[in-house]
Amino acid sequence: MSKPPARIRLADAAFALFDERGYEQTTIDDIAERAGVGRTTFFRHYRSKEAVIFPDHDRLLDLIRDRLATSNHRTALVAVSDAVRLVLLHYIEEGDLARRRYALTSKVSALRDREIASVARYQRLFREFIAEWMGDPTESASLRAELMAASVVAAHNHVLRRWLRGESSDPVAELDEAMLEVLSLFPAPADEDTGPGGTTVVAFRSGQDLDALLPALRRLVEGGATPSA
Numbered sequence: 001m002s003k004p005p006a007r008i009r010l011a012d013a014a015f016a017l018f019d020e021r022g023y024e025q026t027t028i029d030d031i032a033e034r035a036g037v038g039r040t041t042f043f044r045h046y047r048s049k050e051a052v053i054f055p056d057h058d059r060l061l062d063l064i065r066d067r068l069a070t071s072n073h074r075t076a077l078v079a080v081s082d083a084v085r086l087v088l089l090h091y092i093e094e095g096d097l098a099r100r101r102y103a104l105t106s107k108v109s110a111l112r113d114r115e116i117a118s119v120a121r122y123q124r125l126f127r128e129f130i131a132e133w134m135g136d137p138t139e140s141a142s143l144r145a146e147l148m149a150a151s152v153v154a155a156h157n158h159v160l161r162r163w164l165r166g167e168s169s170d171p172v173a174e175l176d177e178a179m180l181e182v183l184s185l186f187p188a189p190a191d192e193d194t195g196p197g198g199t200t201v202v203a204f205r206s207g208q209d210l211d212a213l214l215p216a217l218r219r220l221v222e223g224g225a226t227p228s229a
Contacts, residue, residue: 009035010035010037010042010045011052011097014053015100015104016034017034018104023107023111024108026049028042031049053101055101057118060090061125063083064086064122065125067083068080068125073133076130077133077183080129080152080179081183085176087122088159088160088163088175099164119157122153124149126148127148152179152182155178156175159178162174
């Protein structure tokens, strides 16, 4: 059987050592030695010890930008929902590694601070995109963009943490429902109105029965027209 790639071996070695010795007591040399590689190989894959722990946020942010860039004015909010789902799916694909990271960052304050800083980058990206979509330079619109971006990130993090704690069996469906709730709080700009009698609905996959979703859908429609998928 062939060995796992060096990047994976390094990550496995790092987390094993963090569990055994503690994060602060583990060095890059320790990680490289446990993984059976040299320092040069370590730095070929990771910039620092901290980088072994966290996902490639730069790549994830690029994925979000690419998804948002494919949208137009009418599909902007659907693009936001899709972009948030991309991030969640990345963590789900990491599986046990994501859960080990969550346990570690919960115990080490310096890592927790770095994670908070990373979340702020996502929120800023969504805020800038939503503000541009609104097309309104007023201070009140800027505040709405900030609040909406914060709600988007909070919905994602709420579902992600539930999955990391083993409390969610279908986090993607939960996120779709959470995003439906978020979007229902923020009606689209007035120029998105479809006119008298017009209704546009965002489509989400949901594990809930239709009867359970109808109240949220009704609030969404009554609050204002929303771009369709």
